[in-house]
Amino acid sequence: MEPLTWTGGLGTFLVPLFYLFCAIGALGVIALFVLPLVIAEDTSGAAILKRGPSDHAASVIQWAFLGLVGVLVIYTVVAIFGPYGIGGIIGEVGARFLPVWIALIVTFALSITFKRKLGLYGKLFDSPIGMIGFGLVMFWVFTAIFADLVMTHDPLSQVSGMKNKKPGHPGGEGLVGHYLLGGDALARDVFSRMVKGSQIVITIAPLATLFAFMVGITLGLPAGYFGGFFDTLLSFLANLILAFPVILLFYLLVTPEIVLTGLPTFMAMVLFLFPMIFLIILFNSRYFIKPQKRNLLIAGVLIVGFALYLSLISDQTRPQPLWVDFVPASLDLFNIPGGILIVFVSVVFVNSPTVFRIVRGLVLDIQTRDYVAAAQTRGEGPWYIMLWEILPNARGPLIVDFCLRIGYTTILLGTLGFFGLGLPPESPDWGTTINAGRRLLSAFPHPAIVPAVALITLVLGLNLLADGLREESLKD
Amino acid sequence: MGSFILRRLGVMVLTAFCLTFIVFFMTNLFPNLEKLAKTQGNFRMSEAEVTSWLEDRGYLQPTLVKYAEWVGVKPGYLTVDAENDRYVGRCVRPGVALEDTPRYCGLLQGNWGFSSVFKEGVSDIVWKRLGLTGYLMFWVMLVMVPGALIVGVLAGMREGSRTDRTLSTFSIASTATPEYVSGVIFIAIFASSAFGLKWFKGSATKAMEEPTLENFTLPVITIALYGLGYIARMTRASMAEVMTAQYIRTARLKGVSFRNIVMKHALRNALIAPFTVIMLQIPWLLNGVVIVETLFNYKGFGWLLVQAAGNNDIDLLLACSVVAVVVVLVTQLISDIGYVFLNPRIRVS
Numbered sequence: 001m002e003p004l005t006w007t008g009g010l011g012t013f014l015v016p017l018f019y020l021f022c023a024i025g026a027l028g029v030i031a032l033f034v035l036p037l038v039i040a041e042d043t044s045g046a047a048i049l050k051r052g053p054s055d056h057a058a059s060v061i062q063w064a065f066l067g068l069v070g071v072l073v074i075y076t077v078v079a080i081f082g083p084y085g086i087g088g089i090i091g092e093v094g095a096r097f098l099p100v101w102i103a104l105i106v107t108f109a110l111s112i113t114f115k116r117k118l119g120l121y122g123k124l125f126d127s128p129i130g131m132i133g134f135g136l137v138m139f140w141v142f143t144a145i146f147a148d149l150v151m152t153h154d155p156l157s158q159v160s161g162m163k164n165k166k167p168g169h170p171g172g173e174g175l176v177g178h179y180l181l182g183g184d185a186l187a188r189d190v191f192s193r194m195v196k197g198s199q200i201v202i203t204i205a206p207l208a209t210l211f212a213f214m215v216g217i218t219l220g221l222p223a224g225y226f227g228g229f230f231d232t233l234l235s236f237l238a239n240l241i242l243a244f245p246v247i248l249l250f251y252l253l254v255t256p257e258i259v260l261t262g263l264p265t266f267m268a269m270v271l272f273l274f275p276m277i278f279l280i281i282l283f284n285s286r287y288f289i290k291p292q293k294r295n296l297l298i299a300g301v302l303i304v305g306f307a308l309y310l311s312l313i314s315d316q317t318r319p320q321p322l323w324v325d326f327v328p329a330s331l332d333l334f335n336i337p338g339g340i341l342i343v344f345v346s347v348v349f350v351n352s353p354t355v356f357r358i359v360r361g362l363v364l365d366i367q368t369r370d371y372v373a374a375a376q377t378r379g380e381g382p383w384y385i386m387l388w389e390i391l392p393n394a395r396g397p398l399i400v401d402f403c404l405r406i407g408y409t410t411i412l413l414g415t416l417g418f419f420g421l422g423l424p425p426e427s428p429d430w431g432t433t434i435n436a437g438r439r440l441l442s443a444f445p446h447p448a449i450v451p452a453v454a455l456i457t458l459v460l461g462l463n464l465l466a467d468g469l470r471e472e473s474l475k476d
Numbered sequence: 477m478g479s480f481i482l483r484r485l486g487v488m489v490l491t492a493f494c495l496t497f498i499v500f501f502m503t504n505l506f507p508n509l510e511k512l513a514k515t516q517g518n519f520r521m522s523e524a525e526v527t528s529w530l531e532d533r534g535y536l537q538p539t540l541v542k543y544a545e546w547v548g549v550k551p552g553y554l555t556v557d558a559e560n561d562r563y564v565g566r567c568v569r570p571g572v573a574l575e576d577t578p579r580y581c582g583l584l585q586g587n588w589g590f591s592s593v594f595k596e597g598v599s600d601i602v603w604k605r606l607g608l609t610g611y612l613m614f615w616v617m618l619v620m621v622p623g624a625l626i627v628g629v630l631a632g633m634r635e636g637s638r639t640d641r642t643l644s645t646f647s648i649a650s651t652a653t654p655e656y657v658s659g660v661i662f663i664a665i666f667a668s669s670a671f672g673l674k675w676f677k678g679s680a681t682k683a684m685e686e687p688t689l690e691n692f693t694l695p696v697i698t699i700a701l702y703g704l705g706y707i708a709r710m711t712r713a714s715m716a717e718v719m720t721a722q723y724i725r726t727a728r729l730k731g732v733s734f735r736n737i738v739m740k741h742a743l744r745n746a747l748i749a750p751f752t753v754i755m756l757q758i759p760w761l762l763n764g765v766v767i768v769e770t771l772f773n774y775k776g777f778g779w780l781l782v783q784a785a786g787n788n789d790i791d792l793l794l795a796c797s798v799v800a801v802v803v804v805l806v807t808q809l810i811s812d813i814g815y816v817f818l819n820p821r822i823r824v825s
Binding site: 032055129239243248255261411414437446452453459462464 | 657
């Protein structure tokens, strides 16, 4: 079989168009920065109504960008409907993501239609930056969901003769006859590994951030509200953890030797308790005067929580069993491999002190508001005030920070992978693949570049999303 | 002011002791010691041999005792085997006779211990590597700080303008690109045969002796880029806040030109906050240094940290963490003091 070229049969027509739009866009960017220096700015009131030179430059950039996207869309559409190989590598990769595109279009169409009824989420669709960010993030979320449909080959199987092959090399037994983005040093398909890796990143990063928020909120609220010795102690501990260089902490925590000592399980035992504590206090303070409803809710949290908690921390197959491993197997619903657990726990551990500090600062600020004083006068309990008066009013900065922190957690996961810590070496997650690819970087860059670009787009998407949310939430 | 600094110094020392004790505890967990014994001795040692190897060298004493020995308030562990004229212990160095071996050898005696990987005194290695990293950091700062300030001031002086939006997006993109990603992309584009540019070298090993533009640019740019975005955003926020202040409006109404408003009135006040941020950013750069030195094979402090941690070289790792912690705490202190000095509106007590 012929190797695939980047552009396939469409190249003769679309490649010049592609370069043309690139050139126009570059000119626009230069104009945007040079024009205000060359042409004296008209600062009179009338200038605000007129479109100045930089406005024109900006719209040129916008159109060039749309043109580029248009070219890529043509590639993808032709590759979806045309015979295999006509769109080249670009088209075929685009076509593989078909389920993702459909899901994205449906999401955007529904959200834009009902955006006035969707609160802050709907307002996100008023800001182009926020929309681009949301699009990038949802792209990877849908890729993780539909990974099995998008992948072309098995991400772990090695095919002889495909070692370090260039993108578009024919071979491998899969849904398509080529390694679309080439083969890595162990002759595995780079494209499929990148897609499979998104599953690991998209599951661990938001979940770890959520746990870090639970820990940070549960400790930060009382620290800020009550102050005193408890606050001093916790702040000292938080600063202690923050003074650790993250990489040193990872090197100390995330090693096979530490997993053997059972330390990650002990940390998990402590850290995983916090979500349960948080939910119990949350419901208890809200429905304290309706004991029936409260008991029902708390019983539900306890049953579900303990089932998950025991499943999370116990592992009957551990070589040196700890006491938690003696729970009956019927209570142990699933096992988390030691490597993933330690990665998860250490990421939560690194993130929670920062969340703690943010929450504490917010509480100190909001505490002085009138509605808190009103609640205190009404005789509400301290936990009710913290969780149902202060916390909802701190949601804006917390949501923005949550988005940013998922991005930061993704970077941390990549760092762990980059140093080969925690996850097994054959794991397709992006950090590990970058680490594997960097050894032959100057000769065969593609195995490292593909996951690197994937990681950037996800983190960039999360950052843009946070920026859009911040902008929109400040508007009210 | 004096009592403020004293109190901060007290907290610093306490933090440093807590942190080193944590590192000490983690590196002295039994599986880690077992690994140490096997890498130092021989990989096929049986469990009994491992235990006797560790027992011989005093690794099996209680952690607190060993920590006290490391600090230098307890005499170092010493086993003397008189029959074979063999002696091992904390203070024993190759080529030093038993009579000349000091009893105490800890931090208080100025002895940082002996690296089991490099077979050299820890303080020599750390100073040498710190020098190399210091040189790298100097260039990073030289690129990053002016770049970030220019970007931030340009973006913040007209909040919401086109320039602001473009530059802010650039800052966001740069904070979203961790060093291991930008480094890989830079090497692939500028140093690999696949793109054929080959402007720079993908390895900075040679830069340790003779740094040139060719082998030193990529590591410097890689570290600088990640920090640049964050500082630029903070500068932008501070600049934008200053530009809405009353005295700027007064200057505007008096007819001062925009250039003069920015250069003479706004800039000085807007640069107070970025100073703190730059100081607090230095510990974060340490992460970047570890990644970039590993990626480009530049054998500085970050590379040393990875070697020490990977081989469970206890003394070296402790020294590295002391250095890292001191860097973090000192920069925090400087940023606090500097903030007070730069901003006359704030008084300490």
